[in-house]
Structures are given as C-alpha cells and as structure tokens.
Amino acid sequence: MFWVATCIFVVCYAAIVSEKIHKTKVALAGAALTLILKVLTQEDAFHNIELGVDWNVIFLLISMMIMVNIMSKTGVFQYVAIKAAKLGRGNPFSIMVIFSVITAIASALLDNVTTVLLLAPVTLLIADELEIDPVPYLITEALASNIGGTATLIGDPPNIMIASKAGLNFMDFIVHIAPIIVIIMVVWMIFWKVVFGKRLHVSEKNKIRVMAMNEREMIKDPALLKKSGTIMGLTILGFMMHGFLHFEPATIALAGAATLLLVSGEDPHHILVEVEWPTIFFFIGLFIIIGGTVKAGMISFMSQQMIALTAPTADNTLVLSMVMVWFSGIASAIVDNIPFVATMNPLLVELAAKIFGGTGVEALQHAKMMPVWWALSLGACLGGNGTAIGASANVIIVGMAEKAGKPITFLRFMKYGVPVTMLTLAISTAYIYVRYYYFG
C-alpha cells in the first residue's frame, strides 16, 4: 500500500501544481482512488480523526463563508475603504498605507479572497479618480491580505488546519503570531515608504475628487449591518474564549453562521450558493489523500528523513524551526499552501511523536514543538506572497487588474512579491529565534 498511496499523492500533487486540471477535480479523484484501492476504508476517511476528513476545518470554513457572504451585502467594507481614502486626504502614499492596514485587519478576521474582492474595486476607483497607476496598490493589497491573514486562527486556511491538527486555539495565534505580524506590517510599510514615497504624486484637483466621494451611499442595509456586525463581534469573542469554553472553533463559527442566517432574513439558498464549494471539496479530497499516505507509512518515512536532515532533539528544535520557515515559505510561493500544509501537518505529528514520545497534546504542544508549528504557519502563509499564483488573493487581484485593463505580469508581481516575501520570512526567522530559542 506504501507505493499505491505514494503514487496517488505524487500524481495528484503534480496535477494540482500543473493547474491543467481544476484542483478540486484532482483532489476528489485522488480521494476516490484512495478509497477504491483500499488504501483507506470509508470508515477511516469519514470517521477517523487521525486519518480522515478534518470536519473541524470543513465546518469552520463553511460557517465563516456564510457569515462573510451575509456581511459583504451590507457595503461596510466599501464604506470603510472610501472613508479611509478621505482620511488620507487623497495623499497617494497615505492611502496605500491605510488600505494595507484595512486589508490586513479585514483578512485577519475574514477570508483573504473576500477581502480583496470587496476592496479591489474601491482601490481601482480611487486610483482612477487620482489618475495614478493602480497596480502597486492592488499588489500591495494582495500582499497585505496574506500578511494579515497570518495573524489569526481564522485568517488563512493553513492556520485553521494547523490549529486543528495541533490543538491550538484562537488566543494561541493572537499571542504568538499576531505580534510579529504587527511588526512585519510596520517594517514593510517603512520599506514601502522608501520604494514608493517619492514616486507617487497627484494633483490637487484629483485629491478634491476623492474628497468629494460619498461613502455613506455604500451602506445599503443599515439594519443588516447592525445584526451582522453584532453577531460577527460575538463570534470573534467566542473564538477568543473557545479554549476556556471548551468548544472547538467550528462550533463557535457554526453558532455564529446559524444565528446570522436566522436573524438576517436572507434566503439560505442564495447565501449557501455563494459558499466556495469547490474549495470545500478540495479540502475533503485532500484530507483523504493525505490520510492514505499517513496510513501507508509514507508520512512516517518523510518524517524520518526530516529528522535525519535537521537533527531535532527533545531539547533543541532550532534547525527544524529555521528550515521550516524557509522551506514552507519557498514551497508556498510555488505550490498552493493548502496541500502543502495538509502534507506537513501529519509529518509534524509523526515527528513530534518520535522526538517527544506519544501523539497526544503533550507531544504536539511541547514547548520545543510550538515554535515549529509557528514556523510552519508563518512560512506557509507569508510564502504565498512570492508569486502571482502563491495565494488565492494574488490570483484574484491579477484577474481583476486584467479585467480592468491593467494587466499584472507574473514578473511584475514577483518584483513586488519576492522582496516582501524575503523580508517577512527574514523577520519571522529572527522572531522565532529570539523569542523561542534565545529567550525561550
């Protein structure tokens, strides 16, 4: 079964990377083969927590998508964006910074794709009104959404997967990842000031056009905004307390989504149609394929190789953490970070079992294991900024720019993305070293 599982894994991975066939089709076909060839039983795939579909991840994603779909109908994101542009008094660099911060915060709480889908049209309009090139703004927004999404458990799918596998809670991410994301944002904006500070100029006439925009027109349904804002706030509060309340994040999210569906008056048919089902089924297929590789021993073999390469011990995981940041970062710039993290998760579980003994929370959340999980999170999420295909938000931005007649070439995206990726991975490396190994 080892070679059967390995073949399914390698062929599916190659097909996903090639992008010749839609990744959801590949993942579901791979999952079907895993079951038909009896690498996994159906019982394993649907009911085994170690080997099968991680329903915590699936229901967290579906519930957050439902909440975001309802909230996006209120116009609040466009309101905030226009208000922010006016706060920046039409100054092009101020607008770039404010939009980056808004995008990062929104992406930390919502999914990155929705954030850029809502904010990019406002960015294009403001760039049009200011008569400036929108491309630097659009790429900055994609980068900010990936950086901001790294900060929380719900901000980026890799974090949801890592949290579920390692048993981490919302506050773990706030305490361990959010601070470095704030530092990364500050350093990045200083770097961007050097790059763009003197290059962006607009006339006073164009600034006046931005100042004349009416943001109040954006709020189409104030009642829905109040309801969805309140429930989203309570849900985030629930995430913050889910460890204390002994609820899984998916339970909190499902409660929020169900409540919002009940009180919003929205037709569930319309809301559920807008859930990104291809992404959900991609996850389901992927979990089954990876479960097959775990059961067949491929992941165990890979973890032995990684141990041989990085020589971690129960007292020292420094090399493993350092390698994890850069390996995850570079891999995520080239391939989708979701299958990457889906593969790395069981590998790290195996690795923790070998180093610390056992497969329980003691091993997974051992003081020397925690920096490895953070390294994976930072590398996988921030690495997506490297290329135009490294993250879903990048793909959306490139598509929207092209549709608006401002095409972004692969190389032009890299011109912005690669330096930012290198900078953020370098800061992450220093952070992990200093916080967990130098002072830890």
Next chain:
Amino acid sequence: MKIVQFMNTDLTRVRPDTDFATLLATHASTETRHTYVVDEAGHLKGVVTNLDMLKRMVPSYLTSTLASSISDGAELIRKRFEECKHLTAADVMQRDFLLLNTEDTLIEADVHLHEGRYNALPVVDSAGILVGDIDRRVILKHIAVDICGLPAKA
C-alpha cells in the same frame, strides 16, 4: 410562417475597421439597438449592442453601489472614452451570437429570443450574408395583428 416575410431589413451596418468614436456616434444617433459588423461582401462578422457600448463607457470594476459614491462621473467616462478611442468595431463586437436563417419560422424566432433573452437576432441567407433582423417588437406585432387578429395601431 417564415421570418423572411416580416423581418427588419433597414439595418445599421459598419465595417470591422470602423473606429470607436464613429461607432459611439452611430449608436447615439440611430433608433436601432444593434449595429451589425459586416465585411465587404456583406458576411456578418459580429454584433455591437447599445449595452456593449454602455459597458465600454464605464470601468469594469464599477458596481452600482460603488457608482453611487461618485459625485460626478463625467470625468471617468471621458477618461474611458480616451482609453477606448484606439479600438475598432472588430475589437468591441460580440463574435459569439445566435444566427437565424431566412427559412426559420416565427415560432422558432420567438423561442430563441426569450430563451436567450435577446432583444434581436440577425438573419442571414444560405451564403451567410446579413439580410435582416428580428426583434421582440416585430414578433409581438406580427403575433398580435396577423395571428391573433387584433387591430393594428398606428
């Protein structure tokens, strides 16, 4: 009943190299909702609708919500016009559209129009030469007067 008997034959035709400004002026000054792009021999190459022209005059990213935030959009539209000036009818036209044949019947045309929510469909002869078009109003008029026997209004 064949559509050739009651189709419109007074059509607005332009060549593929017609410039954008001329195309816009044509759409602004004629009653017809469609401009047909034909080659020298009269073969139909594409269709430009009023809606196609309206879409070209505003940025693709603009939603109705976002449009309501703009105090005066005239400058944006002027800018779009400048950006589109280099385009020709061949760049703007729809290339993928449904064709009716002179031998098609009224009931086929009716179903095609409502199935595809078209305002009008071009009619070509067996050689692919554009000979007319059928629109919703023409069909309704024909159904009301010639089939249902209702009095024609002036």
